[in-house]
Amino acid sequence: MGSRTSRHQEEPPSPSPDLPTPTRPHPEPPAAAAPAPAPAPFGVTYLVVHRETGKQLACKAIATRKLVRQDDLDDVRREIQIMHHLTGHRNIVELKGAYEDRQSVNLVMELCEGGELFDRIIAKGHYSERAAAALCREIVSVVHACHSMGVMHRDLKPENFLLLNRRENSPLKATDFGLSVFFKPGEIFKDLVGSAYYVAPEVLRRQYGAEADIWSAGVILYILLSGVPPFWAENEDGIFEAILHGYIDFSSDPWPSISPGAKELIKKMLRADPKERFTAAEILNYPWMKEDGAPDKPLDLTVMNRMKQFRAMNKLKKVALKVIAESLSEDEIMGLKEMFKLIDTDNSGTITFEELKAGLPKLGNLGIKISESEVRQLMEAADVDGNGSIDYIEFITATMHMNRVEREEHLYKAFEYFDEDKSGYITVEELEQALKKYNMGDEKTIKEIIGEVDTDKDGRINYDEFVTMMKKDNSEAIQTRRRK
Incomplete structure (x- = not known):
């Protein structure tokens, strides 16, 4: 599923003798919509190069430390079996091989570089x-x-x-x-x-x-x-x-x-x-x-x-929310930090949907009541690639978003992040530069975001327009467009 830039991104897998040499992280496709309520074991996909042929391939690495239950192992085995079972169809990615090393189970497959x-x-x-x-x-x-x-x-x-x-x-x-x-x-x-x-x-x-x-x-x-x-x-x-x-x-x-x-x-x-x-x-x-x-x-x-708006709007919002999450003080996120520690039972620095579900009684002890539906909503907000794993900053981002923590000072900090020259406006160039740090969006997409948010049509985003965008759900934007 989609790509994610995080502090706890998995290291490339150590190659076994038969495994192609990892080069740099290769992002999986991004989320326009909400991820699986019960996700499969997470994986990070890398661009790899075959040692003998020099051919570029994709390698989905699933960390073995996350395969703690028999169900997790069964899920990975089933994915491999199904991909082998379906091999040869023109419209199904070809699995070249599956390998295991000390860090991960690695699924090596043909590289799809034509985009979404x-x-x-x-x-x-x-x-x-x-x-x-x-x-x-x-x-x-x-x-x-x-x-x-x-x-x-x-x-x-x-x-x-x-x-x-x-x-x-x-x-x-x-x-x-x-x-x-x-x-x-x-x-x-x-x-x-x-x-x-x-x-x-x-x-x-x-x-x-x-x-x-x-x-x-x-x-x-x-x-x-x-x-x-x-x-x-x-x-x-x-x-x-x-x-x-x-x-x-x-x-x-x-x-x-x-x-x-x-x-x-x-x-x-x-x-x-x-x-x-x-x-x-x-x-x-x-x-x-x-x-x-x-x-x-x-x-x-x-x-x-x-279609452009449906695909693009979440990207700007996601970066802005992440900026806010990273700028929150320890006091502001202490409760959320304790939540994260309680849920992350294996102290891996990431939490899965199953860990969230298992952590519900513990959340009750903190005086926080969250339904299973809200847990799915939390995963949707943070784990847009559907990998089933959320790191610390993404957890803060998601819980902050879910609870509508949109205070004026936080929104202003996020606005300032984009407004690099402190002109009071986010320009096309500033937005392009900020989103490219997260591998999000080309120049066309960025202009489309400006066009959607820039209600006074002066070719840039002022603070009021930014706040309106941040406080409006993406689904609300869809609803407004459909009423026209």
Whole structure:
């Protein structure tokens, strides 16, 4: 899942005789939406070079000190087995090998350097229903391959698909199978996994099968055509309620100009009853999904703009919140620091979702009451890459954000971090320089953030505009745009 810059980032794995030589950290794809409520064991991905061939590959290193339970080991083994099982499909990243050394279990796979799904759409400029259908075909072909071979993915979302290279005809590659499982026809699963925007209603009811993947693919198609998710709210619980309610908006822009075939397909993929939902084979055979079946007329520019905003807005906010967290005094974070120590039972400097859950009674002793739903929200705020591990500063950032610790002096410190020349404004250049430190966003994305936050349209962000952005939820911004 996504990249994360932290003080406690894992060191590159020590190579075994068969393992390629690690070079520098290579980020995994970023989170536009909320991570898995029950994440897999975390891993950090590095760029590595094969000693003999010189070929660049990706290496996902999973720290062995985090594999403390039998379930953790089983999860890693299953991910490796599934990737081997699915090898050879054009749209599934190829696992080259799995190795273990003293520090980590290492999954070496082909390197996808073509960028994210949304990045390609935005870079191409011309974007139509036909282009969306082509992308959806590749995604659904992965689902079809998985289901045909007895695998349920369970975490389909745009950021889990990367482009193999930068060429125009580069294939999409499904890159993360950390939550995937083998299944038998008719088998029912009950564990709550997935990512908030994309999770199927039957998953929330803890009674689901492989049809849940079709729902997630339907949500992705809705986003590909409109730029926003079909089910949204101000927090995770609200998103879940919207999913269970099941209302899909086809009246707001750009839907009146979208072809009936596209809307009908989405309805068939997002049927509330899993048994009535289209299968992957039926989707691939649907007329709109055929090579020339969808209209090639460019979609409204608002679709691309929304997609840019949906992808970009959290990046500015995340950096600003991290700046605030790092500037808080010991007195201000003493309670949170004690929380972190209590939860981090193995004193590793990072905490997992399971450690958070296990730490709930301890939090009660501090007079702090947090529901399991809020724990998931905490993971969502901090662990945007879905690795299942939060370091100290990220924990402070997330708990601070969750509890709305947005005091004037903290916001001003964050504003000053971006406003390097102390002019009272954040310019395009200052924003670009700050975000690039965190490997976030290109020049286009940064200009889009300015355009979204800069309400007086003077080409820069003043303090009032910054505060408004910080106090407004990303989902609220989506809601406002959809009402237009």
